[in-house]
Amino acid sequence: LSEKLQRAFKNLRGQGTITEENIGEALREIRVALLEADVNLGVVKELIEHIREKAVGQQVMTALSPTEQVVKIVNDELIAILGKDTARFNFASRPPTVILMAGLQGSGKTTTSGKLAAWLQKGGHRPMLVSVDVYRPAAREQLKIVAGSIKANLYEGDLKGENPGPDLVERLAREARRDAVNSGCDTLIVDTAGRLALDDDLMKEMERLKKLLAPQEILFVADAMTGQDAVNSADAFHKRLALTGVVLTKMDGDARGGAALSIRHVTGQPIKFIGTGERPDAFEAFHPDRIVSRILGMGDIMSLIERAEEKLDKKKSEEFAKKALSGDGFSLEDFRDQLRQIRKLGSLQSIMKMLPSIGPFQGIQQMADQVDENQFVRVEAIINSMTKKERNNHEIISGSRRKRIARGSGTSVQEVNQLLKQYVQMRKMFKTVGAGGGKLQRSLMGQ
Numbered sequence: 001l002s003e004k005l006q007r008a009f010k011n012l013r014g015q016g017t018i019t020e021e022n023i024g025e026a027l028r029e030i031r032v033a034l035l036e037a038d039v040n041l042g043v044v045k046e047l048i049e050h051i052r053e054k055a056v057g058q059q060v061m062t063a064l065s066p067t068e069q070v071v072k073i074v075n076d077e078l079i080a081i082l083g084k085d086t087a088r089f090n091f092a093s094r095p096p097t098v099i100l101m102a103g104l105q106g107s108g109k110t111t112t113s114g115k116l117a118a119w120l121q122k123g124g125h126r127p128m129l130v131s132v133d134v135y136r137p138a139a140r141e142q143l144k145i146v147a148g149s150i151k152a153n154l155y156e157g158d159l160k161g162e163n164p165g166p167d168l169v170e171r172l173a174r175e176a177r178r179d180a181v182n183s184g185c186d187t188l189i190v191d192t193a194g195r196l197a198l199d200d201d202l203m204k205e206m207e208r209l210k211k212l213l214a215p216q217e218i219l220f221v222a223d224a225m226t227g228q229d230a231v232n233s234a235d236a237f238h239k240r241l242a243l244t245g246v247v248l249t250k251m252d253g254d255a256r257g258g259a260a261l262s263i264r265h266v267t268g269q270p271i272k273f274i275g276t277g278e279r280p281d282a283f284e285a286f287h288p289d290r291i292v293s294r295i296l297g298m299g300d301i302m303s304l305i306e307r308a309e310e311k312l313d314k315k316k317s318e319e320f321a322k323k324a325l326s327g328d329g330f331s332l333e334d335f336r337d338q339l340r341q342i343r344k345l346g347s348l349q350s351i352m353k354m355l356p357s358i359g360p361f362q363g364i365q366q367m368a369d370q371v372d373e374n375q376f377v378r379v380e381a382i383i384n385s386m387t388k389k390e391r392n393n394h395e396i397i398s399g400s401r402r403k404r405i406a407r408g409s410g411t412s413v414q415e416v417n418q419l420l421k422q423y424v425q426m427r428k429m430f431k432t433v434g435a436g437g438g439k440l441q442r443s444l445m446g447q
């Protein structure tokens with residue numbers, strides 16, 4: 001995807017101005033890139049026309065290179081579709097605020113209900129969760145577990161052997177709202193049943209819930225990996241329910257995020273959040289500008305930086321960098337600390353996937369697929385099996401010590417040797433960089 005774009009941009013490079021002729025090829029590539037990112041065909045067509053008009057119209061006045069110019073236009077157009085700012089969440093002027101979760105089965109409604117509750121808790125709210133999926137006992141049980149894990153209030157209710165159906169659904173919803181008010185909760189998140197495909201019964205049930213609860217938010221939960229399907233169902237749900245926003249889940253996977261563009265375009269409703277993993281905290285406000293660079297294959301550096309800043313002990317990282325770049329080098333103990341910090345960010349794979357697939361990072365996405373997470377667990381086990389003295393001075397780690405460390409960590413002497421070798425190489429590399437005064441940094445920036 002991004003390679004194609006790059007090639008297209010390379011062809012533009014070195015040409016003084018953008019003409020109908022030389023932009024044609026770039027536009028073809030952009031078109032392919034967008035389609036590959038799962039953007040709906042109708043949306044792609046519109047976009048390309050806009051971009052063409054703008055690009056050719058701008059040719060005389062700009063000081064940018066043609067490449068920069070086209071990148072900027074594509075970027076601006078995509079952001080224009082997605083809306084410039086992060087969308088606001090609607091709260092009721094008089095609590096409780098009711099949030100109705102909609103979407104197909106497996107899209108992530110139950111998981112997202114929990115994430116949303118955790119997000120509200122973080123913002124000082126007191127959410128209550130209720131599942132009105134009366135058709136599958138496991139679904140209600142799942143929400144109970146989710147609620148327990150984040151210590152959120154849950155209205156369980158009593159099915160009283162009543163037949164599963166819209167009447168029971170309504171009763172539970174009504175009771176839950178009453179219980180929320182009585183127990184001082186200011187938000188009620190209603191997790192609903194999903195079907196594998198759209199069906200009329202489901203829609204009718206949702207319509208009745210909407211009428212009963214008059215929710216401030218009707219969030220459509222869409223699996224970003226399902227691309228076009230998500231777009232079609234978003235359209236159908238919006239026509240029946242008038243959605244107020246979208247949550248795009250499973251953005252930690254391979255999804256390029258094209259669904260975000262299409263869903264926004266088709267429904268006109270903003271993407272409010274994205275899900276980036278299975279855990280309750282794998283949830284972020286949606287930033288249009290970041291998804292755009294992801295769609296274009298430039299990586300999601302901003303999100304990565306933010307995540308890193310939130311979770312990493314900045315001072316520790318700085319200390320590590322300083323030590324690593326200095327003449328003394330870093331110890332195996334420092335190395336282990338650093339490893340632990342990195343793992344706090346999530347799986348290494350998901351981190352690598354967020355890096356751009358250009359320049360020095362070319363090929364890193366493929367590498368990410370081959371990363372063996374177990375390897376890191378083993379490395380840590382090996383370092384754990386060393387004494388503090390050994391960790392702070394690797395040179396004393398003799399043959400017999402290596403044998404002991406291998407036994408203690410459940411690894412082999414070869415693995416211990418390999419780790420030590422890599423450590424020494426890494427240390428050397430950092431020191432060289434430190435002595436070079438930021439040369440590497442410049443080369444990483446492609447200058």
Ligand code: GDP
Nearest residue numbers: 105106107108109110111249250275276277278
């Ligand atoms: P529901 O049927 O719509 O309620 O969907 P669930 O909440 O049960 O989620 C279906 C599956 O998707 C579960 O295995 C979740 O763990 C998983 N899932 C949900 N959101 C995400 C996400 O953002 N990232 C990943 N990787 N998995 C997710």
Ligand code: MG
Nearest residue numbers: 109110111139
């Ligand atoms: Mg569910």
